[in-house]
Amino acid sequence: MKKMFLRLRPFIGLVICSGLFIIGNSLANLQMPALLADIVNNGVAMGDSDYVTHTGIRMLGVAFFAVCCSLGTTYCSSRIATGFSSRLRDELFYKVQSFSEGEVDRFGTASLITRSINDVSQIQHFLMMLIRNMLSAPITAIGGVYLAFSCNAQLAMIVFAAMPLIVLIVVGISRFSIPLTRVMQEKLDQVNLVLREKLRGVRVIRAFGTEEYEEQRFARANEDLTGVSIRMQRTMSAMSPLVMIVLNGATVFLIYVGGVKVNNGLMPYGDIMAVVEYVMQILMSMMMISMIFIRIPRAVASAGRINAILDCDTAIEGGNVTDSGETRGRLEFRNVTFSYENADEPAVKNISFTAEKGQTVAIIGSTGSGKTTLLNLIPRFYDAQEGQILIDGIDHREYDLKALRDKIGFAAQKAVLFAGSVADNIAYGLDNATREQVEHAARIAQAEEFILDKIGGYDSPIEQGGQNLSGGQKQRLSIARAIIRRPEFYLFDDSFSALDFRTDLELRRALAAETENSTVLIVAQRVSTIMHADQILVLERGELVGHGTHQELMRTCEIYREIVLSQLSEQEATQNGR
Known part of the structure; x- marks a missing residue:
């Protein structure tokens, strides 16, 4: 939470203005009971109508001043809270943009959305309430206690004795609420995940008739969130009644004692009215403080979730190279090995090949053989754990990320x-x-x-x-x-798969003329798309098991031959490869 407050530095001017408005409003409100007691004791009791009129005008002036300060506080707190949340969302967006695919996978898309919207909103609402109440409530409570003691120390002691009990109630309930709040935000992530999958996969769900299963899945996630929310609300809802019971009990006892004193002529009637008014202000202050404590657990949990993103070290950082010099369009893999997080074995293992400018390199293999992974390593969506990828003779990790990706045209x-x-x-x-x-x-x-x-x-x-x-x-x-x-490099990741054969053929012919000065890498399952490539890489379980032209691989690579003959006849494979 401390890191969140440090981000308020750009709004320090508004914070100071808000503080001044709050102090003015609190002091004005504290003046009202004293003026009311003055009217009763020195005006009404003495029958002096002029005194009542003059003091009443003073009360109107103080009330108008309090209203102006209250409006100023509302304006400043709204500007601070909305401006802060806007900056926070910007920070989150830019941070997530810098994430590699690994960081996105680790947090999960649904959780990133929840943190950027729901968690930021929780911080915004808490900040607005904090600015309005955190300064005014202590000033009013402390000032009310002091002025109540000034009016009548015995009556004020009744209220003062109830304060420690109220503090124990607020702190005790808040300790139980914080863990529940963290769990509730996690359950909200799960609801968002299920809902997002439902909306994105609605056609598949309808096609397979699994609406009932998805309804049950969503119901389970929703019930989990509802159960945790109910437990937290039950815990937090106990705070306000307990605080009200203590303070209202103290107020009733105060009125009883004060009534006895007034009846015995030991204190003027105006003083008991003033003390009761101060007690009501103290009551409202304690209620505001309790409301802040109700919000604290959710704000702390949301701040922790947001900081987890902002403090996350980005695995992929750019270098300083922005231009590769005279060399253009050369790509080299040197013993590249990459594993996904928590994977049992590498997705690609010990891959080496070189692609020169103007060449077309095709990548083919069975499902899960690492074709897409290999392509994703080039623009650094992921970074290999071993080996090097050289772009124009320079390790691609030395490039500025924008400069590197400006060299690439990518079709996912x-x-x-x-x-x-x-x-x-x-x-x-x-x-x-x-x-x-x-x-x-x-x-x-x-x-x-x-x-x-x-x-x-x-x-x-x-x-x-x-x-x-x-x-x-x-x-x-x-x-x-x-x-x-x-660009210098075209990366086509199975992006011809939905095209009919005629469109595929015409596109490849047009593309050949367009890309003659570039290097083209194509991932494909359709043999006809890649058999005229200058090089063909055959992957199997992440390993390079074949490397050469179509004709060479037909003679030397059994896996490639099986793939080709599963789509073409022997005669077609031989003729088309020429």
């Missing part, structure tokens, strides 16, 4: 599109892309035909995730987004 295995227009999604790959560049990239990717068939053409809208496009259309736009960059 699952085409990812964003809400916006067709042109926006293609131009996403290049800053300040012109319409001519967008249209050229679309033509190379064989996307122009279906784009122009749409109402609005390149300006036609794309729904979130590209839900209004087919799989092949999404893949072609994803490929166009990579092409528009005109």
Whole structure:
């Protein structure tokens, strides 16, 4: 929580202003009981109407001053809390952007969303309440006790004796609440995870008729969250009644004792009114403090979860190299080995190969053989534990991350599109892309035909995730987004899989001319897509079991031969490889 408060330094001016408003409001409120007692004792009791009028005007002035201070406090606290939460969300967003895939996997997407939204909101609400009440409540409580003692020490002792009991109640209940709050936030993560999976996989769920299973799964997660929430609310709800019982009991006893004294002529009636008013202010102060303590457990838990992200060391950090000099388009893997966290064995093991500028390198293998992993190591989505990856003769870990990724045009295995227009999604790959560049990239990717068939053409809208496009259309736009960059290296991660054979062939022909001065790496399951490549890498269980051209591998690699003959006849495999 201390680290959270250190982030308030940019708002120190507003914090000071808020403090001044709070002090003014508290002092004004503390004046009201004394003025009321003065009216009763020296005005009403003496029958002096002028005195009552003048003192009443003073009370109105003090009340107006208190209202102005209260409005100032509300404005400042709102600006501080909303500004702080906005900065915090920005920090979280930028931090998560710097995460490697490993850190994202460790926290989980659902948890990162919960921490960026729900946990930040908890901090915002707590901060607003803290600024409004943390200073005013002690000033009012301490001032009320002092002024109550000034009016009548015996009556004030009744209230003062109840204070330690109230403190014990607040502290005791808060100790039980903090662990429950942490658990509740974790249960909320689980609810978000189940809901997110449900929404993303709704077509699969409907196709397999598993709605009832998903309902039960969500119900279990929801019941877990509800159970923890109820336990916490039961614990916290005991605080206010207990505090009210103690303070109201003290107030009743005070009125009884004060009434006896007034009846016996030992104190004026105005003094008992003033003491009761001070007691009510003390009561409200204690209630505000108890409300802060109710919020503290959730705020502490949320702050811890947010700090876990902000304090997380990013596994992948860029170097200082921004330009590779004269060498362009050369890629070399030297004995590269990589394992995912908690994996039993490496995803890729001891991989070595070299790709020169202008070459096309294809990667093929069975499911789970490490093809996508190999590609993901190049732009440093993950970092290899052993070996080196050299880009233009320089270890890619020495590059500035932006400079490294500017060299790469990437089309992912699952085409990812964003809400916006067709042109926006293609131009996403290049800053300040012109319409001519967008249209050229679309033509190379064989996307122009279906784009122009749409109402609005390149300006036609794309729904979130590209839900209004087919799989092949999404893949072609994803490929166009990579092409528009005109990078040194093209990485196509099985991004031709949804294309029909004719479109696949035409795209590869157009791409060959476009990428003749670049290095192309293609992951594919379809043999016809990769058999004309300059090099073909055959992976099996993360190991490189074959390396060469199509004809060479047909003679030397049994695994490659099996893959080819599972898709083509012997005659087709021989003829197409020529």
